[in-house]
Amino acid sequence: MDNEDALVDKLSKELEDLPDEWLVSVLVDATYALKADLILLKYFVNRREMNGVYVCIDRPYSYIGRLLERHGIDPMKIYFIDAISQLSGCKPQERENVTFVKGPFDLTSLSRAINIAFPKKSEKPYFLLVDNIATLQLYNSVDSIGRFAHFVSGKLREMGIYGVIVMLENEMDKKLISLVNRFCDKRIVMVEEWFK
Amino acid sequence: MSDGTNLMRKESGIKGMDEIIEGGFPFPSSILVAGGIGCGKTIFALQFLFEGAKKGEQGLYFTTFSEPVQWMMKFSSRFSFIDRKLIGNKVKYVDLGTHLENMQNADEILDIINREVEKTLPQRVVIDPINVIKNVMHSDYRIFLYKLSASMKNWNAVTILTGEIEPNSPYPLTEAYTMDGVILLTYSIKESKGTRDLEVIKMRGTNHVHGEHRFEITEDGIVVYPTGGI
Numbered sequence: 001m002d003n004e005d006a007l008v009d010k011l012s013k014e015l016e017d018l019p020d021e022w023l024v025s026v027l028v029d030a031t032y033a034l035k036a037d038l039i040l041l042k043y044f045v046n047r048r049e050m051n052g053v054y055v056c057i058d059r060p061y062s063y064i065g066r067l068l069e070r071h072g073i074d075p076m077k078i079y080f081i082d083a084i085s086q087l088s089g090c091k092p093q094e095r096e097n098v099t100f101v102k103g104p105f106d107l108t109s110l111s112r113a114i115n116i117a118f119p120k121k122s123e124k125p126y127f128l129l130v131d132n133i134a135t136l137q138l139y140n141s142v143d144s145i146g147r148f149a150h151f152v153s154g155k156l157r158e159m160g161i162y163g164v165i166v167m168l169e170n171e172m173d174k175k176l177i178s179l180v181n182r183f184c185d186k187r188i189v190m191v192e193e194w195f196k
Numbered sequence: 197m198s199d200g201t202n203l204m205r206k207e208s209g210i211k212g213m214d215e216i217i218e219g220g221f222p223f224p225s226s227i228l229v230a231g232g233i234g235c236g237k238t239i240f241a242l243q244f245l246f247e248g249a250k251k252g253e254q255g256l257y258f259t260t261f262s263e264p265v266q267w268m269m270k271f272s273s274r275f276s277f278i279d280r281k282l283i284g285n286k287v288k289y290v291d292l293g294t295h296l297e298n299m300q301n302a303d304e305i306l307d308i309i310n311r312e313v314e315k316t317l318p319q320r321v322v323i324d325p326i327n328v329i330k331n332v333m334h335s336d337y338r339i340f341l342y343k344l345s346a347s348m349k350n351w352n353a354v355t356i357l358t359g360e361i362e363p364n365s366p367y368p369l370t371e372a373y374t375m376d377g378v379i380l381l382t383y384s385i386k387e388s389k390g391t392r393d394l395e396v397i398k399m400r401g402t403n404h405v406h407g408e409h410r411f412e413i414t415e416d417g418i419v420v421y422p423t424g425g426i
Contacts, residue, residue, distance in 0.1 A: 030204045030223060030352070031204075031206075031223070031253065031319055031352075033352055034317045034351065034352050035317055059350040059351065059352075063347075063350045063351065066310065066314055067314055067317075070283070070311075070314040070315060071314075082256070088346065170202050170203075170204045171202065171204070192252065
């Protein structure tokens with residue numbers, strides 16, 4: 001836990017100079033993908049006391065839910081959009097804070113789910129975490145994913161929401177990385193050294 | 197559309213092994229290491245964990261109905277790859293056997309495994325041996341293996357499952373069908389000499405070198421001598 005808190009401090013420092021309602025991309029070494037999720041969510045939910053939306057493209061929400069409880073993050077502060085459970089054969093269990101999308105191939109439904117996930121008017125700041133868009137490449141063209149990333153960034157700016165787009169370092173198409181980074185205020189690289 | 201650029205691999209930690217499997221095990225993946233008695237399955241698994249731990253990766257070792265951890269560690273301590281400083285932090289041990297005695301269904305056992313994995317988020321997991329769980333579960337076993345393999349990949353780990361070979365079977369069939377990779381370790385008498393061979397039967401996403409490769413168990417652990425080409 002100590003190490004996790006130190007990493008949350010490190011992340012906070014990296015983000016402190018950004019203007020409010022920032023959007024960042026996080027390029028992460030696949031070895032540390034889950035750890036990165038944990039640190040990002042600890043930062044938003046525990047450190048900044050925000051509620052938010054987590055888009056699960058890589059692994060079913062049930063795994064993230066378990067992980068959060070285990071590491072002292074309240075999963076009820078997060079609304080999940082799960083785009084992988086149905087495709088991976090997991091039985092989607094209807095829960096109050098989860099919406100299921102058919103699969104990562106269905107970017108239209110994914111965009112629609114993001115569109116309605118946030119309250120129209122709120123005084124409180126919210127966050128959106130998209131994890132991870134490298135998996136979208138298996139089902140969609142780089143251009144389609146670029147349009148999706150553009151939609152996400154537009155939506156966040158319009159509603160004043162903090163955002164993180166996670167990309168796995170070794171699995172991402174270079175063109176897509178630069179496309180996504182174009183919409184972001186900062187790019188954070190989380191490789192082995194970052195976690196030490 | 198792209199299939200992602202590169203399949204990430206984790207080095208096996210076994211000298212000579214990675215040359216056979218394009219640089220390492222696909223990450224994440226579930227690999228069965230099967231063999232008869234005394235052929236080196238546990239050494240293979242421990243070497244995989246400790247070599248990963250030396251690079252800063254987290255390891256988790258589940259024993260099932262096998263010898264208690266302290267005895268296994270005593271017997272293994274002669275190997276140079278065992279670093280006692282890593283035990284309990286970078287390499288954690290969990291005795292599943294005590295839980296298995298009171299469990300019958302797949303979900304209960306998976307829940308115990310998941311709970312342990314959630315704590316430390318290991319990149320390397322070992323379950324040694326896996327096929328004794330079949331005796332506890334009976335009809336659910338194949339479903340259990342399928343769920344276990346999927347679950348460990350969702351937890352972002354390379355999982356080594358050791359499997360004991362039953363008489364008249366080339367390798368544990370149920371386990372082999374449900375895993376991403378199968379490695380067979382054999383010991384046989386050739387020209388009056390005991391010889392050890394390793395064969396990669398299956399490795400998804402990998403153009404592995406077919407055929408048997410001689411290996412030795414040395415003080416530094418298992419050393420594989422790759423033969424032939426792909």
